Amino acid sequence: MTIFSLTEAELRQRRSLKWRTYDPDVLPLWVAEMDSAMLPAVRQSLDAALDHSDTGYPVGNDYIDAYRDSAATRWGLELAPGQLRRGGDVMNAVLCVLETVTDPDDGIVITSPVYPPFWQVTSGYRRRTVPVALTEQGRLDLDALAEAFAAPDVTAFLLCSPHNPTGTVHTAAELSAVAELCAAHGVQLVVDEIHAWLVDPGTEFVPTLSVPEAQQAVVVTSAGKSWNLAAFKAGLFIGGTEAGRVLNGLPPLATQSTGHLGSIAHSTALRHGQDWVDQARAEIAENKRLLTDLLHALVPGARYRAEPGTYLAWVDCTELGLDEPYAHFLASGRVAFSPGRNFSPAHQQWVRINLAASPAMITQAVERMAASLRKTA
Numbered sequence: 001m002t003i004f005s006l007t008e009a010e011l012r013q014r015r016s017l018k019w020r021t022y023d024p025d026v027l028p029l030w031v032a033e034m035d036s037a038m039l040p041a042v043r044q045s046l047d048a049a050l051d052h053s054d055t056g057y058p059v060g061n062d063y064i065d066a067y068r069d070s071a072a073t074r075w076g077l078e079l080a081p082g083q084l085r086r087g088g089d090v091m092n093a094v095l096c097v098l099e100t101v102t103d104p105d106d107g108i109v110i111t112s113p114v115y116p117p118f119w120q121v122t123s124g125y126r127r128r129t130v131p132v133a134l135t136e137q138g139r140l141d142l143d144a145l146a147e148a149f150a151a152p153d154v155t156a157f158l159l160c161s162p163h164n165p166t167g168t169v170h171t172a173a174e175l176s177a178v179a180e181l182c183a184a185h186g187v188q189l190v191v192d193e194i195h196a197w198l199v200d201p202g203t204e205f206v207p208t209l210s211v212p213e214a215q216q217a218v219v220v221t222s223a224g225k226s227w228n229l230a231a232f233k234a235g236l237f238i239g240g241t242e243a244g245r246v247l248n249g250l251p252p253l254a255t256q257s258t259g260h261l262g263s264i265a266h267s268t269a270l271r272h273g274q275d276w277v278d279q280a281r282a283e284i285a286e287n288k289r290l291l292t293d294l295l296h297a298l299v300p301g302a303r304y305r306a307e308p309g310t311y312l313a314w315v316d317c318t319e320l321g322l323d324e325p326y327a328h329f330l331a332s333g334r335v336a337f338s339p340g341r342n343f344s345p346a347h348q349q350w351v352r353i354n355l356a357a358s359p360a361m362i363t364q365a366v367e368r369m370a371a372s373l374r375k376t377a
C-alpha cells in the first residue's frame with residue numbers, strides 16, 4: 001500500500017482549495033491538504049451514514065472516547081472523559097479558548113514563523129499579537145518567551161506542537177519549561193496539537209498533557225490533518241487536570257458545533273487509522289529525504305533542514321536572490337508553494353512546501369523551480 005500515489009489527473013478532479021485556487025497548469029504544493037486516498041474505514045463509515053441519510057446531529061462521546069483510546073495506546077496518555085469536550089474545528093476551538101481566558105486588548109504570545117491563522121485568531125479578535133521568534137534552529141526561545149510573558153497585559157501563549165511550518169517537535173523538557181514559565185507569569189498555555197500523529201518514524205511526539213508541569217494547559221486537536229479530514233469539521237478541547245475552570249468557562253455553543261459526519265469521520269480515523277498514519281509518516285519521511293536530495297542537486301541555493309514533525313517543508317530561498325520566491329516560482333515555474341511572509345513578516349524569502357504528495361509531484365515541483373531559475377539567469 002502506498003498512500004501518496006494518486007495521479008495528478010485524479011487529484012485535479014478535486015474541488016478543494018488546494019486544487020482549485022490556481023490555474024490548471026500550476027502544480028499545487030501549498031495549503032495543508034494531503035494528496036492521499038481516504039482511509040477505507042472512514043469511507044465505509046461515511047457511506048453507511050449516507051446510505052441512511054444519517055445527516056443530523058452527533059450524540060454521545062464516541063469522538064472523545066476514540067481520542068482517549070488512541071492517546072493511551074499511542075502515547076501512553078491516560079485522560080479522564082471529563083477532560084475532553086467536542087468542538088467545531090481546531091481554529092474555532094482555539095478562538096473559543098482564547099476568548100475565554102483573555103480580555104480585549106490583552107497580549108497573546110505566538111512563536112513566529114507560525115501557521116497564518118495564529119496571527120488572525122489573535123489580532124483579528126481585539127487581542128494584541130505578541131510574536132516571539134523561534135531560534136535559528138526552530139526551537140522555542142525560553143529567554144525571549146520569559147521576557148514576553150513578563151509584560152502585565154500578556155495573558156495567553158498559543159503554541160503549535162509539532163510546529164507548523166518548521167516541523168519542530170518540542171521536547172518534554174521544553175514543554176515543561178514553557179509550562180513553568182506560563183505558571184510563573186499567570187499566562188494561560190493553549191496548545192494546538194493537530195499535527196501530533198505526523199512525526200517521522202523514530203521521533204517521539206510528546207503530548208503536552210503528559211508533562212506533569214503542564215496540567216493547567218488546554219490542548220486543541222483533531223484527526224483533521226493526519227487523516228486529511230478538513231472537510232469534516234470536528235475538533236476537541238482537552239484540559240489538563242488543573243484546567244477544569246477553563247473548560248467549564250467555554251461559551252456553551254463552543255462545545256455544540258461538531259458536525260455529525262465530522263464526528264463519525266474523525267472517530268473512525270482514530271480507531272481504525274493507526275496503521276494508515278504510520279504508513280503516511282514513513283512516506284513523508286521519504287519525501288523529506290527526496291526533497292533534500294533534489295534541492296541539493298537542482299536548486300543548491302535553497303536551504304532546507306528536514307525536521308521530524310509534519311509534512312511541511314520550510315525552505316529558505318534567500319540565496320537565490322529573488323524579490324519574492326513564492327511569486328517567482330508561481331509566475332515562472334508554475335508551481336504554488338505557501339508564501340513565507342504569511343507565516344511572519346520576516347520570512348518573505350521563505351516558502352513552505354507541502355510534502356503530502358507523490359514523489360513524482362515533488363520531483364516535478366523542484367524541476368520547475370530549477371527551470372524557472374534558469375530562465376532568470
Ligand SMILES: Cc1ncc(COP(=O)(O)O)c(C=O)c1O
Nearest residue numbers: 032089090091115164192194224
Ligand atoms: C497548526 C494548525 N492548526 C489548525 C489547522 C486547521 O484546523 P481546522 O481546519 O480544524 O481549523 C491547521 C491546518 O493546516 C494547522 O496546521
